[in-house]
Amino acid sequence: MACSNLAITWASPKPSDHDHLSSRAFLAPSRLLFAPASASSPRPPRSTAVYCGLRELRDRIESVKNTQKITEAMKLVAAAKVRRAQEAVVSGRPFSESLVEVLYNINEQLQTEDVDVPLTRVRPVRKIALVVVTGDRGLCGGYNNYIIKKAEQRMAELSTLGIAYTVISVGKKGNTYFQRRPYIPVDRFLEAGNLPTTKEAQAIADDVFSLFVSEDVDKVELLYTKFVSLVKSDPVIHTLLPLSPKGEICDVNGVCVDAAEDELFRLTTKEGKLTVEREMVRTPTPSFSPILQFEQDPVQILDALLPLYLNSQILRALQESLASELAARMTAMSNATDNAVELKRNLSMVYNRQRQAKITGEILEIVAGAEALT
Amino acid sequence: MTLNLCVLTPNRIIWDSEVKEIILSTNSGQIGVLPNHAPIATAVDIGLLRIRLNNDQWLTAALMGGFARIGNNEITILGNDAEISTDINPQEAQQALEIAEANLSRAEGKRQAIEANLALRRARTRVEAVNVISY
Structure with missing residues (x-):
């Protein structure tokens, strides 16, 4: 298409700034729509615009309009899904709260005993599962x-x-990435x-x-995207196994957070509709009645609880990742829509100018013709 | 006295209302819980949870392991996953069981055997929950 080159020079003035976007194999006309909206005003159309025919311009405006509709729709869908992801987290809250409460209490009762649970065993690290x-x-985005x-980077x-x-x-995205790299x-x-x-x-x-119990690996790390807010999310590394029997969560540097605090901290990340409050709330941990009996060995009970804890940790990570993905999509699509609007405006301007020039030219011809006759 | 049962999973609350009696599969065998039970904490195995409702009807649920706390006429069950038998599709459950059995016979090594065994027990529990003899 004759005018696609010129359009790119207008709408993405700094293509190198967002290499993660331009490296994707988009079709050339749509690719520039997904670049982040630049604050700088559009450059005045260059003289090359003249080479573009009226019909091509019209087609192009039409296609940009369609793309804009699609990106707008995707943005709305993502927004609706973010809300669903939030609901999923909220509906999982009673479970996590009870779990932390129970885990905390049992730990207190087990503090004096020497517990040995496979999931908490710290071994010298030879192999790590990521x-x-x-x-x-x-x-x-x-x-x-x-x-x-x-x-x-971690690898x-x-x-x-x-x-x-x-x-x-x-x-799926990670799967295709790793499938293409057989050395990993x-x-x-x-x-x-x-x-x-x-x-x-x-x-x-x-x-x-x-993997962990059969001693294939000695440590399991979870890499996911932590949902901070609708415009910010952080890729983080989180040690999943070995679990600490005290219900602490440790990051890579060995800094541990008490589960009773951390649980709620994470849960409140999606509090509120579209704003995010991060508050540090400590789960109230009313102590068990002192006559509480353990039906099985405390070790067995811990054995039943820790996998639950593991599952809820993984689920939380999945939910946070999904929320981050949707938020990222929302932002990317919103930028794409803005860019499409901008591009459409520029193209319309060029189109109108050319149309006008053509009409003027025709009038001049008619007038000149009429004058020659008289 | 009434007994309050609360079954929680990470996804949602499966059950939260009054019941007359429950039978729970713990790691050390089945236990029945009636009102005014002594406070206990127990690990719950992959197995059936039978609930006697206030109208004396029995309801069965498949429980995928977890933990239960009983005390003060409150039962809290924290489970990996749970399904009420009426929500389970019998054909689908039966198929899943057959697949799990096939997987176990094909499993090689310690690791695959652990996984296949767990999957088989889950699948079997779901089939049992559907086919339980009502009494």
Whole structure:
């Protein structure tokens, strides 16, 4: 198309700034729509615009208009889905609250005893399993690239430390990425689906559980995107196994947070409709009645509780990742819509100018012809 | 005295209302819980949860393991997943059981065997929940 080159020069003045976008194989005409909206005013149309025919311009305006409709719709869909993702987190809240309460109490009662649960056993680390949570679809800005980059960075770190690793990839985008790179050892490819449920979390939990218990790996790390707000999300690394029997959550640097605090901290990330409040609330942990009996060995009870805890951790990570993905898509689509509007305006201007020039030219011809006759 | 049963899973609340009696599969065998039960904490195995409603009808649910706390006429069951038998599709459950059995016979090594065993027990519980003899 004659005018696509010229359009690119207008609408994406700094293509190198957003390489994660332009590296994707979009069709040339639509590609420039997905670049972040630039604040700078559009450059005045260059003289090359003249080479573009009226009909081509008209077609192009029409196509931009259609793309704008699509991106607008995708943005609305993402917004609706973010709300659904929030509801999923809220409906899981009673469970997490009870779980933390129980775990906290049992820990207090077990503090004096020497417990040995397979899931909490800290072994010298020779091999690490990395669970990488990505999205199923593209068109969400740099969301998938950020988490994959984070995974690559972690893998490089582990290689320099001389620690072996294996990847458990969750989500279609990650799957295709790792499938294209056969030198990265991948244990399993999983898909998260549209709305993460316990089934998906269970599948991941089963996998890491058997890897860890059979001593194939000595540590399991979860890489996911933490949902901070609608415009901000962070790819984070979170140690999943070995669990600490005290219900603490440790990050890579070994900084531990008490579960009773952390649980609610994470849960409130999606509090509120479209704004995010982050508040640090401590779960009230009323102590058990002192006459409470344990039906089984305390170790067995902990054995039953910790997998539950593991599952709910994974589920939370999946939910946060999904919320981040949708938020990223919302932002990307909103930018694309803005760019489409801008492009449409510029093209219409050129179109109108050319039309006007053509009419003027015709009038001049008629007048000149009439004058020549008289 | 009434007994309050609350079954929670990470996804949603499965059950939250008064019941007359429940039978719970714990790691050390089935226990029946009536009102004014002594406070206990127990691990729950993958198995059936039978609930006697206030109208003396029995209801069965498949419980995928977890933890239960009983005390003060309140039962809280935290489960990985739970399904009331009426929500389970019998054909689908039966198929899942057959697949799980096939997977177990094909499993190689310790790790796959652990996974296949767990999957088989879950599938079997779901089939049992559908086919339970009502009394």
